[in-house]
Amino acid sequence: MVCKAMNMAVDLHTHSTASDGTRSPMELVREAEALGLGALAITDHDTMAGVLEVLDAGFSFDTHFLTGLEISARPPDDFNRGDELHILGYGMDPKDPGLRVLLDRLQEARRERNPSMIKRLQAMGLDICLDEVEEKAPGGLVGRPHMARVLVEKGVVSDMDAAFTRYLGKGCPAYIEKYREPWKDAIAAIRRAGGIAVLAHPGLIRGIGPRGLRLLLGMMKEAGLGGVETYYPRHDAQMISTLKGLAWEMDLLLTGGSDYHGDFKEAISMGTGAGDLFVPFSLYTELLNRLEKG
Secondary structure (H helix, E strand, O other): OHHHHOOOEEEEEEOOOOOOOOOOHHHHHHHHHHHOOOEEEEOOEOOOHHHHHHHHHOOOOOOEEEEEEEEEEEOOHHHOOOOOEEEEEEOOOOOOHHHHHHHHHHHHHHHHHHHHHHHHHHHOOOOOOHHHHHOOOOOOOOOHHHHHHHHHHOOOOOOHHHHHHHHHOOOOOOOOOOOOEEHHHHHHHHHHOOOEEEEOOHHHOOOOHHHHHHHHHHHHHHOOOOEEEEEOOOOOHHHHHHHHHHHHHHOOEEEEOOOEOHHHHOOOEOOOEOOOOOOEHHHHHHHHHHHHHO
């Protein structure tokens, strides 16, 4: 299997129904197997419930499975442009007590935010309630994509993008800022749980530029960052080249993935992203080697 897998793609950034994806955790594993992917990581937002579901179920597929997570983090003050940083974690023990405390805090913040956003939508005269939004996320964390799905199904907007552009996106009438874990705390929790912290899709950080990106990665590296997501559907060739250079310079791992959400992002497919993504299996083996070294 290992020799064969060396020529396979991997996908180290996917989301299940445990957060804001439309495929169950086991459906993701089966889809990865059907696509012939060499490895898969489920990286749900602020929860490892989907990872635990896969681990508890067990599976006998050829596709390697890596525990994962994506944490919404507050950036360093010098880089706070109103955005958040997303920090991926790989190889953590999902039952680590410290990590569970952090995730419980993030999930409680989500639960407090959702009713307030629903009230804003209702105040605009929109027919929507929390119960029907929660029905779109059975057993998972409720978030804005589930609100958007209800608005689409009721004909309020034509598609998911329109829901975010008109109502749910940052700066829109129903948007409410959410709690973000301090970036250093997110990295520390991932590391204490035995994992490696990776900066997700840095090419999406607005207005940072190459110099700012170098400073940010250097600062995060000092705090324990272990890698940078380089292969990503919205990273162009120039961004990939820049990230490769910075990763080599700072001894950071390269990772990559599609950010697959199922039907919530219909233009993005597992493994291939927008059609031209290829994340080599060698990145997965390098990640495993770093995890084994501790």
